[in-house]
Amino acid sequence: MLKTRIIPCLDVADGRVVKGVNFVDLIDAGDPVEQARAYDAAGADELCFLDIHATHENRGTMYDLATRTAEQCFMPLTIGGGVRTVEDVRNLLLAGADKVSFNSAAVADPDVVARAADKFGSQCIVVAIDAKTVSPGKWEIFTHGGRKPTGIDAVEFAKLVTQKGAGEILLTSMDRDGTKSGFNLPLTRAVSDAVNVPVIASGGVGNLDHLVEGVTIGKASAVLAASIFHFGTYTIGEAKAHMAKAGIPMRLT
Amino acid sequence: MTTVLIDYDSGNLHSAEKAFQRMAHETGQGAVRVTNRPEDVAAASRIVLPGDGAFPACRRGLAAIDGLEEAIVEAVTKRAIPFLGICVGMQMLANEGHEYETVAGFGWVAADVRKITPNDLALKVPHMGWNDLVIDQPHPVLEGIITGAHAYFVHSYHMEMRDPAHRLAHCDYGGDVTAIVGHANMIGTQFHPEKSQEAGLRLIANFLDWAP
Numbered sequence: 001m002l003k004t005r006i007i008p009c010l011d012v013a014d015g016r017v018v019k020g021v022n023f024v025d026l027i028d029a030g031d032p033v034e035q036a037r038a039y040d041a042a043g044a045d046e047l048c049f050l051d052i053h054a055t056h057e058n059r060g061t062m063y064d065l066a067t068r069t070a071e072q073c074f075m076p077l078t079i080g081g082g083v084r085t086v087e088d089v090r091n092l093l094l095a096g097a098d099k100v101s102f103n104s105a106a107v108a109d110p111d112v113v114a115r116a117a118d119k120f121g122s123q124c125i126v127v128a129i130d131a132k133t134v135s136p137g138k139w140e141i142f143t144h145g146g147r148k149p150t151g152i153d154a155v156e157f158a159k160l161v162t163q164k165g166a167g168e169i170l171l172t173s174m175d176r177d178g179t180k181s182g183f184n185l186p187l188t189r190a191v192s193d194a195v196n197v198p199v200i201a202s203g204g205v206g207n208l209d210h211l212v213e214g215v216t217i218g219k220a221s222a223v224l225a226a227s228i229f230h231f232g233t234y235t236i237g238e239a240k241a242h243m244a245k246a247g248i249p250m251r252l253t
Numbered sequence: 254m255t256t257v258l259i260d261y262d263s264g265n266l267h268s269a270e271k272a273f274q275r276m277a278h279e280t281g282q283g284a285v286r287v288t289n290r291p292e293d294v295a296a297a298s299r300i301v302l303p304g305d306g307a308f309p310a311c312r313r314g315l316a317a318i319d320g321l322e323e324a325i326v327e328a329v330t331k332r333a334i335p336f337l338g339i340c341v342g343m344q345m346l347a348n349e350g351h352e353y354e355t356v357a358g359f360g361w362v363a364a365d366v367r368k369i370t371p372n373d374l375a376l377k378v379p380h381m382g383w384n385d386l387v388i389d390q391p392h393p394v395l396e397g398i399i400t401g402a403h404a405y406f407v408h409s410y411h412m413e414m415r416d417p418a419h420r421l422a423h424c425d426y427g428g429d430v431t432a433i434v435g436h437a438n439m440i441g442t443q444f445h446p447e448k449s450q451e452a453g454l455r456l457i458a459n460f461l462d463w464a465p
Contacts, residue, residue, distance in 0.1 A: 096267040121306030123407040251383040
């Protein structure tokens with residue numbers, strides 16, 4: 001039976017791990033490769049690096065991180081942040097990423113997803129969707145770290161990029177991110193029901209019951225969290241044991 | 254003693270290279286080289302064929318490099334060099350692939366590559382993540398890997414066996430999904446051993462030590 005994945009996400013800026021509360025007030029939480037190794041040993045199912053200050057100038061830092069991580073961690077690694085072109089995807093895959101995540105670039109030009117999926121396969125193309133609630137049962141995509149509204153409906157966009165070839169959706173609730181009040185479950189459920197590819201729930205995890213709800217109510221295939229793991233509130237093992245106790249199939253190592 | 258990982262512009266070889274290098278170092282099994290040169294394949298003592306993406310694209314990628322496919326076929330079928338196919342590299346062992354179009358495989362393992370069709374509509378395709386293996390038959394490359402061991406899968410197509418005797422392991426995803434196939438000096442894994450932590454590294458070490 002396929003297991004539900006727990007994915008620690010490392011927000012990276014200038015080669016260091018940070019985690020923002022609502023994307024501001026960054027706190028330094030360590031060296032990415034060291035953290036990746038610790039998560040590998042702890043039984044994380046995948047890892048995600050998000051380059052939150054991605055610029056053309058600091059691209060090399062991320063390639064170097066991908067390479068060093070892939071040398072030491074034999075588990076799947078997704079990298080996102082500032083990915084704009086098919087060439088960016090290629091460079092990250094060559095550096096050591098297993099999957100690459102588009103965000104703003106897919107909103108600006110959904111066809112970039114199709115071009116990348118045609119070239120490298122859907123299995124390595126993730127589209128990250130940052131959504132905010134605009135009215136009950138309505139969610140709009142925001143780009144540029146949640147600052148820029150787009151007027152695009154998140155559920156419709158998820159369907160579109162899936163048709164274009166996205167192999168996975170990384171869905172972040174901008175209302176919840178950093179609040180520790182739990183995933184936006186109606187949003188997660190609406191997107192999971194709308195697409196036939198795995199959905200990773202993200203944004204708002206504060207306790208282990210939140211992880212359970214993301215799967216049982218939100219129907220997510222995987223759950224992503226940052227702070228609760230980075231700052232040692234819970235271990236990966238505790239999270240997996242808790243989810244397994246709630247009846248969710250987990251890979252217990 | 255050289256193990257070659259064949260690079261035919263089909264996905265990320267970095268992590269596979271690192272995983273094979275690490276296990277070759279630990280087991281004293283010589284060098285690991287990423288190459289697309291037919292002469293390197295001809296001189297290799299083991300051949301690994303990775304592969305990400307669509308079956309027809311991978312097949313064309315292989316054919317696009319002059320003499321490469323011939324060198325693989327010669328080494329594997331004439332000289333019985335140990336061969337490991339990973340993901341689409343495994344699927345190429347089959348008779349035919351049916352992804353977008355029908356394309357012939359090597360035909361070394363009696364099977365067809367077809368879309369996964371889970372009997373539970375809640376199960377999504379691609380089959381992505383960790384699934385537990387059910388070992389169907391013992392095999393030297395599976396030494397120490399038992400039923401219940403987890404492996405990392407990312408795929409939408411799998412091998413439907415014409416000859417079930419060639420299936421070494423499967424997993425359950427709304428029905429049986431072929432996980433490992435083997436026949437004579439050839440073996441293939443649908444999952445990514447280089448991404449499968451303990452069980453994956455074990456399988457790689459076993460392959461490097463295998464003398465079929």
